[in-house]
Amino acid sequence: MNRGNKILKVENIDKNINNKQILQIRKYSVIKGKFNFIIGxxxxxxxxxxxxxxxxDNDYQGTIYYKGKIISKKERxxxxxxxFSVIWQEPYLYRGNVYHNIALPLKLRGFNKKIIHKKVKNISQKIEIDDLLEQSVYTLSGGERQKVSIARALVTEPEILFVDEATTNLDEESINFFNSHFADLVTEEMTVVMVSxxxxxxxxxxxxxxxxxxxxxxxSQAREEFDFSQLGAGICSSIEEIV
Incomplete structure (x- = not known):
């Protein structure tokens, strides 16, 4: 597999909210099979x-390419x-138990019950929440809720996984679990776009x-080429620990 392919690309993106410009991006590419971080x-x-x-979000001006093809707003x-799957900073779970939440995207994609059960059990064991499958989501801690959200995002084996500061509101134990295990949970074919x-x-x-x-x-560069000295305070609290 060619891991240098651009699976997503945007050009001339302009995004405004209440007459205030939020984004002005001339060009940005997401590389297939890589962890593509967005920081700021x-x-x-x-x-x-x-x-x-x-x-x-379709309310913007500009062009988006998927696998080299321009995607019109109608095609999105x-x-x-x-x-695609998204892991949000604030996990949104549906009423019911943990199993239902993880299984839901598989049901929507038409998988049969046997395959759904196998996939849910597999991902829940990897994320170490298999003992919570019958538990109501209303009884979960913040860290457990985010683990369920991660399992739900990964169970479909998405082509692209988007992650929006998924550990911001987690306790230290949950953050350590995420940082230690996340790379192992992502398959080689998966592309990750992560805000962090x-x-x-x-x-x-x-x-x-x-x-x-x-x-x-x-x-926008490979990590080895990136100049961390350009970052201001508040982006990474200890730049020297990165480099």
Whole structure:
């Protein structure tokens, strides 16, 4: 597999909210099979860019390419988006138990009960929540809720996984679990686009880093080539620990 292919690309992206420019991006590419990190200070437009890349947000000007083909707004339908999964900073779980939440995207994709059961058991064991499958989501801790959210995102084996600061509100134990296990949970064929402030995640996971400032990408490079000295305070609390 050629792991240098551009699976997603955007050009001339302009995003405005209430007449305020949120994003102005001339060009950005997501490389297939890589951990593509997007970093920047709060309010720099990271989540807005993630929403456009994942085709959740269609209210912008510009062009998006998927596997080299221009994707019109009409083509950004459920069928295409089902190839993607998103892990949000604040996990949203549906009423019911943990099993139901993880199984739901498989049901929506038409898998039969036997395959659903096998896939749910497999991912829940990897994330160490198999003992919670019959438990109501309303009884879960914050860390457990995020683990369920991660399992639900991964169970479909998405082509592209989008991650929006998934560890921001987690306790230290849950953060350590995520950082230690996440790379092992992602298959070789999967592409990851991750927004993060976590220096350990950047150090251990990033293949490529895009630096976003005031809605513009100032640099997008392989991690080994990235100049961390350009980052301001608040982006990574200890730059020397990354480099």
């Amino acid at each position: 200070a709060n309010g720099s437009g990271k989540t807005s860019l993630l929403n456009i890349l994942s085709m959740i 339908n459920c069928e295409l988006r089902r190839r 402030h976590d220096r350990r995640q950047i150090k251990e996971l990033a293949d490529r880093i895009a630096y976003l400032k005031k809605g513009k990408i100032l640099s």
